[in-house]
Amino acid sequence: MxxxxxxxxxxxxxxxxxxxxxxxxxxxxxxxxxxxxxxxxxxxxxxxxxxxxxxxxxxxxxxxxxxxxxxxxxxxxxxxxxxxxxxxxxxxxxxxxxxxxxxxxxxxxxxxxxxxxxxxDSTYTLGEQQKKRQIILQQLEEDGVITLNKELELPAVIQRIAVISAAGAAGFGDFMNQLEQSGFNFQTRLFPATMQGALVAESVINALDLIAADQEKWDVVVLIRGGGATSDLDGYENYDLAANVAQFPLPILTGIGHERDDTVVDFVAHTRCKTPTAVAAFLIERMQNVHAVIDNLHERLNRATMDYLQMLQLRYERLGQRYSTAAISFVNHQQQVHHRLAQRITTGLHEQLHFQSQLLQRVVSRLHTNTHRLLERKEHQLSLFAQTLRMVDPQRTLAMGYSITYTSDGNLLSAQNKLPQGTVLRTVVADGEVWSTINELL
The missing domain is CATH 2.40.50.140 (Nucleic acid-binding proteins)
Structure with missing residues (x-):
């Protein structure tokens, strides 16, 4: 029921x-x-x-x-x-x-x-924010990473800049305009990211990962946003983002765009600037300092070069004077040596000529004597030859009663053998010739 x-x-x-x-x-x-x-x-x-x-x-x-x-x-x-x-x-x-x-x-x-x-009560909110920040910073310190990015050394020349910002943001435009108007050759590339709201940490970390993949192409990373409400900075009070910034292998410069408040990301980054244009001014000033150092070194080098050249000129002038004096002394000495040598050569030549002249005279005298003797010997030999020739002269032989018989063809008849009968003979005697014919051989 x-x-x-x-x-x-x-x-x-x-x-x-x-x-x-x-x-x-x-x-x-x-x-x-x-x-x-x-x-x-x-x-x-x-x-x-x-x-x-x-x-x-x-x-x-x-x-x-x-x-x-x-x-x-x-x-x-x-x-x-x-x-x-x-x-x-x-x-x-x-x-x-x-x-x-x-x-x-x-x-x-x-x-x-x-x-x-x-x-x-605004002081309570400030205290809560500070408490949250302190917890994050304490954790970063316990992890041993809180000062890692600050300990990196900024390159002497910063030209290659990876920029993390919102595409089309006024702060990014002001940053770029200031760099372009500086006259320096900055090389920049934008890595777009969400710069306010709940997605700040995730978006900025993704951009950092892209930069880290080609970190050798960049000198520094610039993280900038163009102002806005302070509440928009909440995304930068994030442990994961702060840990990524603190451990990033390149120096990170921040210009998150608020004059009064620092964020945890500002605290762990290498260099904190108030605004994007302040970051640009920082980079331009460093480049100006580098150029000033280069100009100073160039001026010092010029002065040192001029001083060195003047010192060398003075040294060479002194050396020139010393060498000129030494050269004159050397020339004078050589002239004296040459003069003495010429005198010695002249004297030696005269003595040699005199000696050769005497030798030549003796040779001529001996040659004359020997020639005369030779001529006498040759005259005597010729006289003997002439006498011998006279002794063997056919006319003398003919005059002594001898005769010479030739055949009709002019051959001297030295024997009667093999002469045929009828051969005509020519016999030469002292006072003429006798022609005869062979009738019989006895």
Missing amino acids: EAEHNPPMSPLKLSELNRFIQQVLSLEFSDTYWVVAEISECREASNGHCYLELVEKDEDKAGSFTAKARANIWRNTWQQVKFNFARETGRTLVAGLKILAEVSVQFHEVYGFSLTIHDI
């Missing part, structure tokens, strides 16, 4: 219940309270009011909440709270900030439970 559920005699309307809750809350929570919470949503409406959602996260379970409530800052209060918070922190109220707010409890029959914010 089912139990019967008898309704009350006079049930409450929802509005009556809500008004009852409103009255109870108004009586029990009539004061204001300071509440710690994190902003998960923040929106300024066109009517000038600001609407927020406040949460308390479960520290033991990621992504879970232990409490959540709507909050409102009415227009008149919002203008003052926004101004004071921005002046004292340099930031605006955005999602992710932890705040200490003075609130009152409200309950509306239609809109339900909400909190009305009357004031925000």
